[in-house]
Amino acid sequence: MKHLLEFITKHYPWFIFIVYVIMSLMMLVNNNPYQQSVYLTSANSVSATVYEGISSVTNYVHLKDINEDLQERNALLEMEVVKLRDEINEYKLLLPDTAIQPRLNQYKFIVSHVISNSISQPNNYITINRGELDGVKPEMGVVDQNGIVGMVEVTGPHSARIISLLNPNMVLSCKLKNSEYHGNLVWDGVSPEYAMLEQLPKQVKFAQGDTIITTGYSAVFPEGVIVGTVASKASSAKNSFISLKVKLTTNFSQLSTVRVISNNMRDELKELEEKSLQQQEGKKK
Amino acid sequence: MNKSIIQFAILFVVLTLLQVVCNKVILFDVATPIIFIYLLFRFPVNMHKALLFSLAFAMGLIIDIFGNTSGMHAMACTLTAALRLPVINLYITREDEMNSPLPSIDSMGFTCYFKYVSTMALIYCTILFFIQAFTLNDLLLTVERIGASSVLSILLLLGIDSLVSTRREKKL
CATH class of the missing domain: 1.20.5 (Single alpha-helices involved in coiled-coils or other helix-helix interfaces)
Incomplete structure (x- = not known):
């Protein structure tokens, strides 16, 4: 002794x-519970302040490219608005009595700035300068003018950490535009410009350059947000699924302004899911 | 003694801020400079082991919090701190060869100090990038990253060293 x-x-x-x-x-x-705690991630107030200071200087670097992207996107949207307006007018002529259902209010955008971002790590995260007090909650989707960025993971009062799409822990349900076949989009950790769309059924028809969009099956992203375009077919002839290499439309090295998507129906959907789970458990007992 | 503690504290804040910027640098797709470990190299040789490990762990943890790397730097720092004395003993065989407990060019001589810093940087980068590669298992890329990052880090560390030591000489 x-x-x-x-x-x-x-x-x-x-x-x-x-x-x-x-x-x-x-x-x-x-990854939890230590990593999930706000104090040990970049969503804490000290590192958020430091990052905010740094990004206020470095933000100017990519301003020109971002501006061009925005202009392009703006032009596209304007064209869409004109087209839709024409269509609605035509329908109104045909069916003068139908009232249009107010469905558009389901999603709300919270505009925020990226204050820290990584693309070189195996697991990448992004920090933004909006938090709980601005209405940002975990599991909200994040997009920028070009496409999907990621999903909110941890929130502090004035900042939040986002799991980047460039993180193998982030799985996104996607489909080919003009087709109902869907698969899971996962980053394979190689290049920040490409990700893999996995578990597509073999019979799906595609061509290089086809657009990949979100399915909207979860409450995180609305349906039809652009994710990327088909770059090539990744070889996996083993089973009845195929994988596609997808060129992401989002430029992760130049993120500056992003929008957090707040879904008004989210709580309702969650409640419903929980209720049905409880009912199932009740039945089992 | 107090003066050197304050000096170390200021150096730590400056190096941490620099490291936060450096984390974003990826030269030629492979090299990321790691400079905050400079402090770990400069701790006195006769420092108590428990204090050394605690400080190393805290340093790594703070960098982890900034970089969202969850434990990678904390682990690499602690392991490197444990290997510090063996590395010094590797290059300095007799106790009386060092005329001050602080490892520096003055106390160790340039060749010895250079070898010491290079070995430590290489050890640190090796541990760090192998922890990172946990999920990726791409060996060639990992080796490239280790090589490029340690070379870049060594150059920067020697640069920092020259800056810090000239300032000290002017003070004296």
């Missing part, structure tokens, strides 16, 4: 060392 005590007092720094290694291993291996 005396020897043991002596051994411990003599070598206690090494015990501390082992404790630290185990702590960091735990942080590495399980």
